[in-house]
């Protein structure tokens with residue numbers, strides 16, 4: 001069973017944003033969804049999350065039709081726009097998420113400590129989210145998305161606006177979650193330097209899948225996009 005299966009998905013606002021998008025992702029893979037601004041990445045994520053209704057095509061998440069609670073329970077989402085409550089502490093924010101996913105208090109405590117340690121945020125546990133920097137808030141969001149050990153992680157421009165060390169730390173943490181714990185990740189980005197040799201890279205351009213392979217070299221991508229745009 002694929003972790004994510006997208007079949008012939010099209011979506012239009014006033015104009016088409018996605019046109020006949022199909023791909024599937026096998027469990028344990030870390031896959032990049034690479035596309036310039038406006039390519040349709042967020043639209044696709046919103047459809048997977050059930051935030052937008054499907055107009056055409058089908059999406060199965062962990063074997064379940066999208067929109068079913070069973071599909072969402074196994075997912076961890078990080079959207080481009082922050083979804084953290086600034087007036088909660090880091091620990092409160094994570095505890096709330098853990099409770100929503102039915103974790104016991106002791107499991108939640110252990111995992112919160114573990115994730116904050118991994119993200120270098122243990123010392124900030126009792127600080128209000130609003131007192132954190134942008135990069136620290138992003139780390140909290142990703143720690144939160146990992147807390148219930150989702151089988152499928154969907155990250156939309158999770159490192160946007162961050163400095164290089166923060167970006168690297170976040171990507172590596174998600175890659176490790178796939179390699180060590182068998183999670184599957186779809187990582188949407190417009191930054192070619194997040195592609196590592198051997199990564200499966202799906203190129204989305206003007207709402208269509210234009211490429212899908214493992215041998216796209218990061219260094220060639222600026223020229224590649226220039227070619228698509230011309």
Ligand SMILES: Nc1ncnc2c1ncn2[C@@H]1O[C@H](COP(=O)(O)OP(=O)(O)OP(=O)(O)O)[C@@H](O)[C@H]1O
Nearest residue numbers: 013014017035036037038039040041042043044190
């Ligand atoms: N709510 C909306 N109403 C109308 N058009 C929209 C809406 N959301 C997105 N679009 C359009 O759909 C297309 C795809 O947008 P989308 O946000 O999915 O792309 P993206 O790849 O996530 O871009 P970015 O990297 O800039 O976030 C764009 O042309 C955009 O203008």
